[in-house]
Amino acid sequence: MTTTAADHLLRADGVTVRFGGLTALDDVGLQVAPGSVVGLIGPNGAGKTTLFNVLSGVLRPTAGTITWKGAPPPGRRPHHLARAGIARTFQGLNLFPMMTVLDNVVAGADRLAAGGAFSLISGLGRHHRDERELRARALAALEGFGIAEHAHRLPGTLPYGLQKQVALARACVGEPELLLLDEPASGLSGTQIDALAEQIRGFSRDMAVVLVEHHMDLVMRVCDRIVVLDFGRVISTGTPEEVQADPLVTRAYLGASDDAAPGHTNGAPR
Numbered sequence: 001m002t003t004t005a006a007d008h009l010l011r012a013d014g015v016t017v018r019f020g021g022l023t024a025l026d027d028v029g030l031q032v033a034p035g036s037v038v039g040l041i042g043p044n045g046a047g048k049t050t051l052f053n054v055l056s057g058v059l060r061p062t063a064g065t066i067t068w069k070g071a072p073p074p075g076r077r078p079h080h081l082a083r084a085g086i087a088r089t090f091q092g093l094n095l096f097p098m099m100t101v102l103d104n105v106v107a108g109a110d111r112l113a114a115g116g117a118f119s120l121i122s123g124l125g126r127h128h129r130d131e132r133e134l135r136a137r138a139l140a141a142l143e144g145f146g147i148a149e150h151a152h153r154l155p156g157t158l159p160y161g162l163q164k165q166v167a168l169a170r171a172c173v174g175e176p177e178l179l180l181l182d183e184p185a186s187g188l189s190g191t192q193i194d195a196l197a198e199q200i201r202g203f204s205r206d207m208a209v210v211l212v213e214h215h216m217d218l219v220m221r222v223c224d225r226i227v228v229l230d231f232g233r234v235i236s237t238g239t240p241e242e243v244q245a246d247p248l249v250t251r252a253y254l255g256a257s258d259d260a261a262p263g264h265t266n267g268a269p270r
């Protein structure tokens, strides 16, 4: 089957990023189809975070293009991307510590608010109907994640696993078409990772997901396609089975520690 630009929500073509004399990404291409889960893996220093930062608009590539639904992204600031339907989570959670769980999630609903969610939270430019609707949506999102009972607590008073759920609820409440997840399994227990795998597969009913993750078992369970980076280049792309069978991938991980390799729970493909 031939594919067209319209088949992909997000495309990266020829993306190169240089930091001084270091080439962190070299001519990288990637496509994300609607409703698919795409994993970005590779040994330490391979360029995963750099690519994630380019895709999420944090970093402008030295060369190459990103297209969103066949056109240039509508802006590079996070709120431009959020309004276009691209949401992300952060390795460090990035929750607002002095705002309640509910207000944190309302902040994620920005693209649904006429005046912006911050105007609602701050009371500046407040629209009562918007406020009611957004709070109801945020509460529904918290219910969907099973954490509504914590709506009025500060995030820092919750266990880490629940804080991660708040961050996910904040990313999902704006009903994005693409969710970028930065190491969502880090710091979680095995049981929590099992639950996360179910959630990610559930997300893909409504949105595409791009996942940077060291936890190989999770990547292999949830991804439709995997892009493997090594020294800034794409060395393999395919289904989890294809990537695990690719000798280039095995070789790339040979220099990595055992538990960083994809056949291992926390590392490289088998």
Ligand SMILES: Nc1ncnc2c1ncn2[C@@H]1O[C@H](COP(=O)(O)OP(=O)(O)OP(=O)(O)O)[C@@H](O)[C@H]1O
Pocket: 019, 022, 023, 024, 042, 043, 044, 045, 046, 047, 048, 049, 050, 051
């Ligand atoms: N801001 C920066 N300035 C200079 N070099 C950088 C910068 N960010 C990343 N690098 C370098 O670019 C390369 C790719 O780094 P990146 O963090 O993207 O890799 P990674 O695959 O995410 O690694 P890890 O799995 O260890 O997080 C590395 O050599 C890193 O040292």
